[in-house]
Amino acid sequence: MTAEERAAELFARLATGDRRALARAITWVEDGAPEASALMRLAYPHTGRAHVVGITGPPGAGKSTLVDRLAVELRARGQTVAIVAVDPTSPFSGGAILGDRIRMQRTLTDPGVFMRSLAARGHLGGLSPATAEVVGLLDAFGFDVVLVETVGAGQSEVEIMELAHTTCVVVIPGMGDEIQAIKAGILEIGDVFVCNKADRDGADRTVNEIEMMLDLGHMGEPGINRWPSETEGAQASQSADGAAAPDGKASVGARAGDAALRRLDRTGHHSAEELGNVASYLTRAAAHAAARHGTANPGDISWRPPVLKTVAKDGLGVAEVVDRLGEHLTFLKETGRWQARREHDAARRLEELVRERVVRATLARARAVGDFERLVRQVADRQLDPYTAADEILRSHWGG
Numbered sequence: 001m002t003a004e005e006r007a008a009e010l011f012a013r014l015a016t017g018d019r020r021a022l023a024r025a026i027t028w029v030e031d032g033a034p035e036a037s038a039l040m041r042l043a044y045p046h047t048g049r050a051h052v053v054g055i056t057g058p059p060g061a062g063k064s065t066l067v068d069r070l071a072v073e074l075r076a077r078g079q080t081v082a083i084v085a086v087d088p089t090s091p092f093s094g095g096a097i098l099g100d101r102i103r104m105q106r107t108l109t110d111p112g113v114f115m116r117s118l119a120a121r122g123h124l125g126g127l128s129p130a131t132a133e134v135v136g137l138l139d140a141f142g143f144d145v146v147l148v149e150t151v152g153a154g155q156s157e158v159e160i161m162e163l164a165h166t167t168c169v170v171v172i173p174g175m176g177d178e179i180q181a182i183k184a185g186i187l188e189i190g191d192v193f194v195c196n197k198a199d200r201d202g203a204d205r206t207v208n209e210i211e212m213m214l215d216l217g218h219m220g221e222p223g224i225n226r227w228p229s230e231t232e233g234a235q236a237s238q239s240a241d242g243a244a245a246p247d248g249k250a251s252v253g254a255r256a257g258d259a260a261l262r263r264l265d266r267t268g269h270h271s272a273e274e275l276g277n278v279a280s281y282l283t284r285a286a287a288h289a290a291a292r293h294g295t296a297n298p299g300d301i302s303w304r305p306p307v308l309k310t311v312a313k314d315g316l317g318v319a320e321v322v323d324r325l326g327e328h329l330t331f332l333k334e335t336g337r338w339q340a341r342r343e344h345d346a347a348r349r350l351e352e353l354v355r356e357r358v359v360r361a362t363l364a365r366a367r368a369v370g371d372f373e374r375l376v377r378q379v380a381d382r383q384l385d386p387y388t389a390a391d392e393i394l395r396s397h398w399g400g
């Protein structure tokens, strides 16, 4: 049997809802097996339905516990759930995975819940390269919601934001003061914030700090989301870089960042250096939040990320998290962002593939007749510049 035939056979089993076939399919994709691309080709038309939710946050914040409870709540609402846990540690440690299995016992026997851990295999701080494809398989299999748990560390935060429709950032009380939360780079990626372990001291303070940062970084409805006034804005843009920023989008981040900084300053317990370090981050974060959640035009509908409290180990506050995740999905769909995002993703993927194939095919033709080697020698010997050489390859071997 060829790889294509094996892929088709497995896909037929997937289509009947065979979970063992799903586990096998994921392994193929993870291992980069020869069947994987044929399988993804078959699966693609069935993707694009699931709500993909990223759950990220620092180690030990209670992400897995929360994910388990979210799964229970979603099941109670009649939705099927797939869980992908990206284990950032070595594939050999297995400790975290075992722990997750134990916590997940509540849902493991339910056919409406599927769980899989992926090792981040050498991609330290990033997602496993197969994560997007695995999510695609789960989506094609028909799960309503795919929850992707990642430890918020550097690169993975950006990757999860790109992969998920909705990103839920989990923090805990007593992570330090607001500066800690800001430095962790969480503000710009969260669509829903959860302060878990709210049974501990300091949860309200943590919630307030995040609320404050969001108020300043966000440009939603007046009254809910405060935005610096004209005078504040003018002062801010001057003190930020010594020159008044021109009016418009570019200055928005700077103004919000500076206003946020002044609020922090007022709390009085940060050194000048701490405040200085945080200034550029705030500016970037605010610009990101503005681009992601709102627009500079008052009246446009925008999303103000809610900040919730949970005690995941007891299931408290979890229903509200599910409510808000659902509302964010509705927001994406009603404002056209869901469709825009699909088109954006499709364009990116298509560009990527065309680029890859054009380059491979063109160079293969040029090599087959010795043109590539000939031109390389001429460029190396300075008889020809590389620009002219590249044009010549394209003229003779591109297309067709």
Ligand SMILES: Nc1nc2c(ncn2[C@@H]2O[C@H](COP(=O)(O)OP(=O)(O)OP(=O)(O)O)[C@@H](O)[C@H]2O)c(=O)[nH]1
Residues within 6 Å of the ligand: 058, 059, 060, 061, 062, 063, 064, 065, 066, 096, 099, 151, 196, 197, 198, 199, 200, 310, 311, 312, 313, 314
């Ligand atoms: N006090 C308290 N402890 C909690 C709560 N939720 C989870 N925990 C505990 O926190 C510890 C870590 O929970 P996990 O769910 O494994 O956290 P995690 O964020 O998935 O951890 P990693 O995947 O290792 O980064 C466990 O001992 C949980 O029982 C909570 O609401 N309150």
Ligand SMILES: [Mg+2]
Residues within 6 Å of the ligand: 063, 064, 065, 096, 100, 149
């Ligand atoms: Mg975990």
